[in-house]
Ligand SMILES: Nc1ncnc2c1ncn2[C@@H]1O[C@H](COP(=O)(O)OP(=O)(O)OP(=O)(O)O)[C@@H](O)[C@H]1O
């Protein structure tokens with residue numbers, strides 16, 4: 001059971017961003033997408049959430065083509081956290097999380113829905129925040145609420161675009177731990193876009209490196225070599241081991257003229 | 266939870282109280298008790314005033330206010346703009362042009378003064394029909410454009426502004442080549458007045474309101490999803506483009522009907538949702554019905570004021586709503602109430 005992307009091309013009115021991506025994202029794994037700014041990570045996620053329609057290629061979830069699923073069916077299967085939330089309405093935390101249950105409503109929220117929301121509030125340590133207005137939260141608190149809503153959708157796939165970009169170090173780890181344990185417990189297909197290489201090395205089961213709309217390298221985290229990172233991000237550095245943890249340490253960055261193409265690839 | 270329920274009850278109570286006041290106040294004052302009695306005894310002399318003048322006026326006010334309030338709440342949502350109102354899409358200008366066209370070009374409509382309340386009838390079927398068509402035409406043009414080119418909410422609003430000015434100039438063009446009486450009646454048509462509401466009008470308005478309200482109410486959770494922007498809404502199973510077009514079409518009809526019958530009544534649709542939002546936030550499951558009650562209450566109160574402020578002169582309620590609406594709205598803006 002997996003999420004399969006085949007020959008995917010996608011983009012916007014005037015630009016083709018995703019240029020031929022093939023990948024398989026497996027269940028029960030934290031898949032992390034890495035790549036420089038503008039490489040198309042967010043566009044890929046939007047396409048997989050069916051927020052953006054592909055120009056060509058297919059996306060299959062559990063062997064069903066996303067194209068044949070309605071938005072409501074997709075909402076029950078795939079939860080998507082956008083990189084930016086431009087619209088933050090005046091609404092309480094509880095109401096905002098409850099909205100994640102909307103795809104399941106017939107008339108309105110039932111007791112089951114309230115239970116799910118309450119258990120997620122508990123899990124994300126949002127107790128005490130329920131009646132606060134979301135437009136009065138700090139960036140990190142808001143991010144937690146949005147993640148809570150994604151979890152409230154009880155999805156099979158979690159697409160999170162930079163879910164920890166507003167959080168302090170402790171909260172970053174806390175959120176990533178929650179994502180990891182939920183992924184393993186419910187057997188989710190989780191895709192994370194992260195910019196922090198070291199957190200990716202620590203939490204990722206599989207890594208996917210993107211550049212210029214293409215997938216340059218994919219594989220298990222333990223298999224990644226420093227040349228991959230150097231080429232994708234145009235930096236120089238090395239992978240080191242420190243208290244049982246692999247880290248990538250940048251020594252210098254290359255200017256565009258001296259770009260290297262490593263033989264290893 | 267309980268605050269929201271008590272607010273609902275309060276609004277309902279306020280609306281009923283204002284309705285009673287509206288029936289009992291006027292050039293002939295009728296006491297509350299008498300109103301109650303006359304509602305059941307149609308044979309007494311004052312029963313005519315209650316049944317043929319005050320009651321239609323009051324019910325017309327409730328229906329119009331509720332229609333405008335609901336439209337405002339929904340349009341502000343789907344156009345993602347707190348300044349959107351039932352007239353944003355150029356509905357009022359379209360209706361005014363339609364009325365002017367019927368009065369000036371087709372020669373329809375006359376002015377009478379009838380009864381002790383001194384209300385005026387100047388519509389006649391052609392004027393109402395033409396105003397309705399004008400209002401709907403504007404909206405259909407904009408929705409057509411947005412379907413062709415998939416316009417953003419902001420672009421839809423700008424298209425409304427452009428069409429409004431087009432219809433304003435078309436109206437002025439007609440007026441320029443017309444005589445004084447007809448120009449006067451077109452200008453007079455634009456003053457929204459609940460006194461124009463009779464039983465027949467109310468029946469049509471009630472039908473429009475009930476159907477539209479049901480269709481919009483069904484989508485209450487979709488509106489809650491829309492508050493977070495199109496991308497999030499989509500991921501929650503809402504189709505933003507479809508919802509936008511569907512809702513605007515319903516709101517257009519919901520606004521065009523009372524506007525065609527009564528004329529232009531500004532600000533009620535803009536303000537009612539904001540007042541409710543200030544009190545309970547943005548939850549559309551409550552915002553839709555509460556905005557309806559707030560709109561109805563606001564219009565009844567304005568109409569009471571319109572009838573008493575320069576008594577025995579009865580002002581058109583449209584003047585009052587704009588007059589008190591503008592300062593109320595400015596206050597809201599200064600309080601930096603977020604959408
Ligand atoms: N809504 C849009 N309309 C048009 N072009 C867009 C849009 N969003 C992104 N792009 C373009 O698509 C390309 C890829 O953008 P995308 O947001 O997918 O990058 P990203 O990998 O997520 O970058 P970042 O790390 O900065 O978030 C960029 O060149 C960008 O200019």
Ligand SMILES: [Mg+2]
Nearest residue numbers: 041042083161
């Ligand atoms: Mg991005």
